[in-house]
Amino acid sequence: MGHSKAFHPTYDNEGIKELQSNPALAIETIMDTYGDEIKRLVFAYMKNSADTDDVTQEVFVTIYQKLNTFQGNSSLRSWIYSIAINKCKDHLRSWQSRNKRLKEKLISSSQSMKTVELTPEEMTLQKDNSSELFQKVMDLPIKYREVIILFYFKDLSTKEIAKVLTMNEATVRTRLNRGRSKLKECLSSEKGGVSHG
Template sequence: MNKKEKDILLEKLMVEYGNELFRLTFTYVKDKELAKDLVQNTFIKCYENLETFRNDSKIKTWLYRIAINECKDHFRSWQYKKVQVNNLLGVYKGLSVPSFENKIIQKSNALNIKEVVFSLPKKYSEIINLYYFSSLKIEEIADVTGLQVNTVKTRLRRAKQKLKNKVGEVEIYG
């Protein structure tokens, strides 16, 4: 594949999968700018490794795998750990705790289903996002995440139950 063909293919992939990859990375990092950076890194790695793509799976699945690995690499990075320590130290330096009224307002704002999904543990929000928002089949999710098909099914079932419970909490307390 020559450079021009790679450029054309990359542009096509960016248009077709850019938004989906952004939503995926955002479910992990919950920061728009960082999610954009991770998607950009995903496409850079895609471009650099297009020749190694073996067509064992769909290119969409391959891109999702790269994006998830980018997110996981971010969480293992020194920079992320430093920010987490600084945030933790900030909490102990006497930052104010939200009032009861503020908590109720925050709960009522959480009715947006995506926000509720993002509040789930990553292992569940990832599966929900891939299944419902990215419309991947269970087998494709297993390929993307590296999990067994039965593990994906179990996590999907548990995630649905957690969503049901969380939506019920918002309705009761919101």
């Protein structure tokens, strides 16, 4: 193990070929490099740790299966993000997931008097970002939430986001602007913008 070559996170063509020639080492390397990052991205879609664990596992299985199809037309990180986001959306679309989320909502509303303990993912996210602001981002509709998270918290350019989400760059910019406006509305209304009575 001590002699395995360390790959630079940008992965040039040589690095990619070497990863593709040894999928077992590749998945270990990719998990070491991107594991936490992908888990946090998945959590931003799933919003609970059980689904996050399941989907993250699926993401890495898919990366392992599809690694040889990676052509290098985008960065490895963007390619991995595309897989992760597609898996999240598949999961959210599935009937089982919707049904489970509805049950969770009913259970959590009946337990709302209890103290809520943060999951490790939530704690990490809250350490990484201003927790109040991040919570507001998490409350946005998914089409705004995903572009804001990818742009501000994952440092992807609008061009990269367009590639990852398979949409045009103008749509990404529009959603970013609308998402920002919605965030401003939430934050200003919380600061007592409107008073009743």
